[in-house]
Amino acid sequence: MMILGPLLSLVLATSTTASQSPIADPTVLEPSTSKELLHLHRSLIEIESITSNEAHVGKWLSSYLRAKNWTVETQKVSENRYNLLAYGSKRETTILLSSHIDTVPPYWPYYYNETSGVIGGRGSVDAKGSVAAMIMATEGLKGKLQDDISLLFVVGEETGGDGMRAFSSWSKRPSSHEIIIFGEPTEGKLVCGHKGMLGFALKATGKAAHSGYPWLGVSANDVLVEALGELLKLREHLPWSTKYGNTTMNVGRIQGGVAANVVAETASANIAIRLAAGTPDLVRGQIIDALEEVKAAAKKQGGDLNIEWASEGYPPVDIDCAIDGFENMTVNYGTDVPLLSGHHRRYLYGPGSIFVAHSDHEALQRKELEEAVLDYRRLILKATEVRSKEQQGESEEQVEL
Ligand SMILES: *[C@@H]1O[C@H](CO)[C@@H](O)[C@H](O)[C@H]1NC(C)=O
Ligand SMILES: *[C@@H]1O[C@H](CO)[C@@H](O)[C@H](O)[C@H]1NC(C)=O
Ligand SMILES: *[C@@H]1O[C@H](CO)[C@@H](O)[C@H](O)[C@H]1NC(C)=O
Ligand SMILES: *[C@@H]1O[C@H](CO)[C@@H](O)[C@H](O)[C@H]1NC(C)=O
Ligand SMILES: [Zn+2]
Secondary structure, eight states: OTHHHHHHHHHHHHHHHTTOOSOOOOOOOOHHHHHHHHHHHHHHHSSOOOOOOOOOHHHHHHHHHTTTOEEEEEEETTTEEEEEEEEOOOSSSEEEEEEHHHHHSSSOOOOEEEETTTTEEETTTTTTTHHHHHHHHHTTTTHHHHHHEEEESSSSSGGHHHHHHHHTTOOOOOOOOOOEEOHHHHTEEEEEEEEEEEEEEEEEOOOOOBOOOOGGSBBBHHHHHHHHHHHHHHHHOOEEETTEEEEEEEEEEEEOOOOOOOOEEEEEEEEEEEEEESOOOHHHHHHHHHHHHHHHHHHHHHHHEEEEEESBBOOOEEEEOOTTOOEEESSSSSSSSGGGGOOOEEEEESOOOOOHHSSSSOOHHHHHHHHHHHHHHHHHHHHHHHHHHHHHHHHHHHHOO
């Protein structure tokens, strides 16, 4: 009985909520919601919030939510940078909707073309479209279900996720969240997972000399070029999977030397690997092995080659996506999803396309934004159903015991 009690009451609570029919008509967006959605989205975009400058948009958003009777808590992430956690009558909710309020640079102003229905500007897609749609979706739900939802808007997603890391390890983090919906541009589909990530820098050192007498020095550029040659060969042999395709490696930045007539003393390259299978440790091992001979040869000459790992990295991230009535896909970009610790059902959905997200023509259709509101509502309902079925299963098992 001790075990059965709380489980049964949870199941009952969920079915009571369902019978209240929390959405008037799940297929139509009320005109007033549509208008408010446009206003909210516009206001968010008009406040520049490039990573590390999120304070203004955060302040505006908390007053907006407070005016709608949300309780808003702030969590300090670093000087003048705050995550927002908003909820209704109770803090310990089952459902959490989360997205980010920072954007990549540079700032692009808001525009809305009523003829074409196109809304553009920095953040219109990534991820202020998700933020606005999540809020309007939740506002449209009624009663117990709305009271069981919290909103989390983090800073710093675009540069390594310090906001989500801070929330994940927050001493005041509610332990009740069982269903978490992340908002990032997914073209209105559910994402079944995304590739993992491993970033590193190669640092070659040599010894400067006059280019007329190169044997008096050691060229760090030569060392780096040889190392990169080995990595290009390795690139063809990295792990792959049918779900995510090939692991890819991008040499995004190379620097070395000071002038054509000087043997280069230092050289470096910054590299990002998107993992389609395996673990960061496995691929780290492959990289170290591939560079072993180049490093040994460089050292013998008086130079060196070292690897600096950008972070611990993470393997491919599988995400729940089995919900009726949604299309699904996988993506190659990283998100905050792996940074939130704990076991919960997690979903990733948002309006707009990643292909324009970080570009100078970041934009989406007003219709996509509106559909996202309806889809978030549908997703909340369906995910709640999946969870309560699961719990019914669990309590039946315990009855048999
Ligand atoms: C907020 O709550 C107050 C007090 O209960 C109420 O009078 C007001 O109408 C509410 N505002 C909104 C936007 O729901
Ligand atoms: C708005 O969109 C229409 C239809 O695509 C286009 O003809 C028009 O030039 C656009 N207006 C502006 C100001 O870009
Ligand atoms: C993966 O790499 C192999 C070998 O380079 C190539 O033939 C194949 O087309 C790639 N697959 C995808 C999905 O890009
Ligand atoms: C993803 O979509 C495909 C194609 O519609 C479908 O066959 C598959 O079952 C979906 N995956 C999940 C986990 O729902
Ligand atoms: Zn994003």
